[in-house]
Amino acid sequence: MKLIGITMGDPAGVGPEIILKALDEKKNLREKSVVFGSYKVLNYYKALLKTDTSIKVINNLNEFEKEVINVINVIDLNIDEFKIGEMSALCGDAAYRYIEKAIEAAQKGEIKAVATAPLNKEALHLGGHNFAGHTEIFATLTDTKKYAMMLTNEDFRVIHVCTHVSLREACDRAKKERVLDVINLANDTLKKMGVKSPRIAVAGLNPHAGENGLFGREEIEEIIPAVNEAAELGINVEGPIAPDTVFLKAYRGQYDVVVAMYHDQGHIPMKMLAFDTGVNMTVGLPIVRTSVDHGTAFDIAGKGIAKGESMIEALKVAELF
Known part of the structure; x- marks a missing residue:
């Protein structure tokens, strides 16, 4: 049986807590x-949360035991080396090293998927790793050129043409080639998840999907040509559809996934509907990567009140592959 690797995320955030809660419960x-x-960080949270399951450090997966929480001790970080709830270069670097080690194991075929706890982007940069987030780290370390972020839960899915860029730059990135790539990634990923003929909706970039050019020409010049070409390839796709209605249509079951043009266009409806149960996926990679759909939550880190549901859902999605 191939295992799922879980990266601990930023040690100063809620990652260690939600991992222990998820694995202790399920x-x-x-x-x-x-x-x-980091074993010592997890052990600190075990005492704080009073969880029952033992934690064991293993050097390789041959030492894996089902009865315990198994940890590859990537960095032997002490809890007194940083302050919970505050960003630091130390924690940013540690979060990166966990990911790096898990990706290495996945590429060797030692684990079948990676589920990630949240990292802090500013801490990541302080630690010397200039990436916009998990998505870009995974793409770079796996040398993947065509990839996208997908958010999913049981009833709703969104995939993004672009994510961590300014809104001004997002408009410039809504190009035919990229939109077509994301439609293809959505189609391929949903089929792998068991959806035989995915119904894909493409959101417009502008209000009313441009209103035939009155509110912008991106739909006419870039998005419609991408949708038409995807349809010619046999993909079940419609659009561009006005972004103020397309997500409601998907939520009501008319579509299996919505192609969103930029970060907030896709994230806002997902986080309103499924903040605690949404799962973040990087699609197009040679390995499977899922994640919780929330951040490090420094404001509640160390208080024992973070919820483990999103990590549970991330692991369930990883099991599908």
């Missing part, structure tokens, strides 16, 4: 998962 997921992180 024995079936614990028996299929290994954590890439």
Whole structure:
């Protein structure tokens, strides 16, 4: 049985807590998962949360035991080396090293997927790793050129043409080639998840999807040609559809996924509908990557009140592949 690797995320955030809560609660997921992180940090949270499951450091996956939480001790980080709830170069670097080690294991075929706890982008940069986030780290370390961020839960999915750029730059990135690539990525990913003939909706960039050029020409010049070409390839796709209605249509079951043009266009409806259960995926990679759909939550880190539901859902989605 291939295991799912879980990266611990920023040690100063809620990552260690939500991992322990998820694996302590769900024995079936614990028996299929290994954590890439820091043993001493996890052990601190075990005492804080008073969880029952033992934590064991393993040097390789041959030492894996189903009855415990297994940890690859990537960095032997002490809890007194940083302050919980505050960003630091130390924690930013540690978060990156956990990911790096998990990707290495996945590329070797030692684990079948990677589920990531949240990192802090500013801390990541302070630690010397100039990436916009998980998506870009995974793409770079796997040498992937065509990839996208997808958010998913049981009832709703969104995939993004672009994510961590300014809104001004996002408008410039809504090009035919990229839109077509994301439609193809959505189609391929949903088929791998068991959807036989995915119904794909493409959101417009502008209000009313441009209103035939009155509010912008991106739909006419870039998005419609991409949709038409995808349809010619046999993909079940419609659009561009006005962004103020397309997500409601998808939520009501008319579509399996919406292609959003930029970060907030896709993230806002997902986080309103499924903040605690949404899952973030990087699609197009040679390995499977899922993640919780929330950040490090420094404001509540260390208080024992973070919820483990999104990590549970991220592990469930990783199991599908």
